[in-house]
Amino acid sequence: MFSVMPDSAVRIRDLRKTFGSVEAVAGVDLDIGDGEFFSMLGPSGSGKTTVLRMIAGFERPTSGTIELGGRDVTSLAPFDRDVNTVFQDYALFPHLDVLRNVEYGLKVRGVPRAERRERARAALRSVRLDGLDGRRPAELSGGQRQRVALARALVNEPKVLLLDEPLGALDLKLREEMQVELKSIQRRAGITFVFVTHDQEEALTLSDRVAVLDRGRIEQVGTPAEVYERPATAFVAGFVGTSNRIGAVRVRPEKIHVGIEPDAGSGGESGGPAEDGPGRDGRAEGGAGTGDRHAFGTVAEVVYAGPATRFVIDLESGDRVVALQQNLRTSSMDVTRHRGARVRIGWHAEHEFSVPETGAGTAPAS
Amino acid sequence: MTLSPAARIALRAVMALGLAVIYVPLLVVLVNSVNADRAFGWPPSGVTGRWWSRALDNEGARTAVLSSLKAGLGATAIALLLGTMAAFAVARYRFFGREAVSLAVVLPIALPGIVTGIALSNAFQVVLKPLGIGLGLFTVIVGHATFCVVTIFNNVLARLRRTGTRLEEASADLGADPFRTFWHVTLPGLRSALLAGGLLSFALSFDEIIVTTFTAGPGARTLPIWIFDNLFRPNQAPVVNVVAAALIVLSVVPVYLAQRLSSGGRSML
Ligand SMILES: Nc1ncnc2c1ncn2[C@@H]1O[C@H](COP(=O)(O)OP(=O)(O)OP(=O)(O)O)[C@@H](O)[C@H]1O
Ligand SMILES: [Mg+2]
Numbered sequence: 001m002f003s004v005m006p007d008s009a010v011r012i013r014d015l016r017k018t019f020g021s022v023e024a025v026a027g028v029d030l031d032i033g034d035g036e037f038f039s040m041l042g043p044s045g046s047g048k049t050t051v052l053r054m055i056a057g058f059e060r061p062t063s064g065t066i067e068l069g070g071r072d073v074t075s076l077a078p079f080d081r082d083v084n085t086v087f088q089d090y091a092l093f094p095h096l097d098v099l100r101n102v103e104y105g106l107k108v109r110g111v112p113r114a115e116r117r118e119r120a121r122a123a124l125r126s127v128r129l130d131g132l133d134g135r136r137p138a139e140l141s142g143g144q145r146q147r148v149a150l151a152r153a154l155v156n157e158p159k160v161l162l163l164d165e166p167l168g169a170l171d172l173k174l175r176e177e178m179q180v181e182l183k184s185i186q187r188r189a190g191i192t193f194v195f196v197t198h199d200q201e202e203a204l205t206l207s208d209r210v211a212v213l214d215r216g217r218i219e220q221v222g223t224p225a226e227v228y229e230r231p232a233t234a235f236v237a238g239f240v241g242t243s244n245r246i247g248a249v250r251v252r253p254e255k256i257h258v259g260i261e262p263d264a265g266s267g268g269e270s271g272g273p274a275e276d277g278p279g280r281d282g283r284a285e286g287g288a289g290t291g292d293r294h295a296f297g298t299v300a301e302v303v304y305a306g307p308a309t310r311f312v313i314d315l316e317s318g319d320r321v322v323a324l325q326q327n328l329r330t331s332s333m334d335v336t337r338h339r340g341a342r343v344r345i346g347w348h349a350e351h352e353f354s355v356p357e358t359g360a361g362t363a364p365a366s
Numbered sequence: 367m368t369l370s371p372a373a374r375i376a377l378r379a380v381m382a383l384g385l386a387v388i389y390v391p392l393l394v395v396l397v398n399s400v401n402a403d404r405a406f407g408w409p410p411s412g413v414t415g416r417w418w419s420r421a422l423d424n425e426g427a428r429t430a431v432l433s434s435l436k437a438g439l440g441a442t443a444i445a446l447l448l449g450t451m452a453a454f455a456v457a458r459y460r461f462f463g464r465e466a467v468s469l470a471v472v473l474p475i476a477l478p479g480i481v482t483g484i485a486l487s488n489a490f491q492v493v494l495k496p497l498g499i500g501l502g503l504f505t506v507i508v509g510h511a512t513f514c515v516v517t518i519f520n521n522v523l524a525r526l527r528r529t530g531t532r533l534e535e536a537s538a539d540l541g542a543d544p545f546r547t548f549w550h551v552t553l554p555g556l557r558s559a560l561l562a563g564g565l566l567s568f569a570l571s572f573d574e575i576i577v578t579t580f581t582a583g584p585g586a587r588t589l590p591i592w593i594f595d596n597l598f599r600p601n602q603a604p605v606v607n608v609v610a611a612a613l614i615v616l617s618v619v620p621v622y623l624a625q626r627l628s629s630g631g632r633s634m635l
Contacts, residue, residue, distance in 0.1 A: 057539075058538075078538040084539055085536070085539045091535070093537075104537070104542075105540035108537075
């Protein structure tokens, strides 16, 4: 399944870790290329952190091997491995100021004072954090701490940088900002990133490749497009984005076009505001039920979500599907009155996909 | 819960009475140390520095203070070393009998001093006598260390449990070997816990009298023992009073510091 890459930055073979009776990691194989932005995506408890901690050396595998740049490091201590970690809670040293935090790795490795000052300042500049050298971590905002943690790791110029949900503690706005920045830092520095997240959107946006984990196993490894468009298992289909089951096939919400049947629109009329508005032509956006496949149903729920509207539709066949329509012309006024409306949905056969149905693991939308 | 005005007044009165019982005698000692009346007549007939200068000139009191300082510092040094190591073992490693070790370290502070005293005295007679080591300052230090270890152990253990291993992992991740990690990260994190524990340990040792009585040879009279010996000699009463007054003032400082350090945590240092 995996090809042997000569330039693997990280190579993991049959990695296992059990805590008492809990099998946290149950046989993981991975090849992460040099300079790759690689994400591990999975629900809580799927073993992401444990894999990362074994790569860093904090946790000793129950069995299996870990190689970094072709060298077997399975039994090496963390301080003998050429990796650095950005911890979820940053783990900055509270008794040291920003500059000394960033210098720390260089200092313990015996880099002369003048050189490490210079490199630490450069690292701080690269994460756009100048002028706070003398502050203690307690005197920084969450976003600033995040940057210090990043600079503290980057200054050592590791081959591989491990990041355990580094943006998890930031609010949405800052998070999106840092995503862009992380990506550009990674490109500039050419460092291999192993990035842990349970946010599928984050993983899809940032990564060159994504590994989807569940219950200590890798369900699928692939590019974001592969994972999203051709999920290998029912679990991946459900965890990465929403997948609608329509009969024997599955279709993504944004691939379904919703057309409101004009004659039945009155069903939801009473619930919505009475005033008239533009775009009230009795049809939702996005092609009005076009496509070479069709089904009929009623709108169980409509949610206006800014740029898009989410429809939850009960099909006559008994399947419940979610459809996402861009709000190109629609305004929030139009949305609620579709509740209870009869709709015809359409999609294209080329957007259908199927996964082996194992019965288990059909997680609903995240 | 809200209290009726009457209950509130009653509670305040009880509290005031309680505090008075504790602190009025202390105040009396302080006042009497400068009381011009030799028989400590009340109210004081005037203020004098005579007792203080007599106390300072008193050879016995001076050596006793010195012995007590040595005993306190010695016991605290041993306690810092052993208490920290024991706390690390219990907090960071899993081993057979961990709970038992934890209990064994804490127990001496709960044991009656008289039990510890007899036990140590016997042990010293049996073990040290044949080696030619008699009772003296050394045995006092060892005796005090048995219960001083607890203060360090408890403080350090609490700190280690609270901080976890995240910072040490970060340090190792950045390339520091265990020794450097301990020196640059762990120890600075423990600084205030060690200081608070050390101050308490010193205070415990400084006024200990029971264990000291059993473990001190004739050559090692600590301050509490000296005071006890001189307490009922009318001639020495004013000097004893001065020593007691000095002790009150001196012991407030470390207790106050220890309290601030353990509540204020690391922000103080
Ligand atoms: N030190 C430990 N002792 C016992 N069990 C552990 C330990 N560390 C992890 N586990 C267990 O191993 C499993 C995987 O944990 P892990 O932290 O790797 O999950 P995760 O994918 O990082 O989850 P999250 O997204 O919540 O961080 C969980 O069931 C967890 O309870
Ligand atoms: Mg985790």
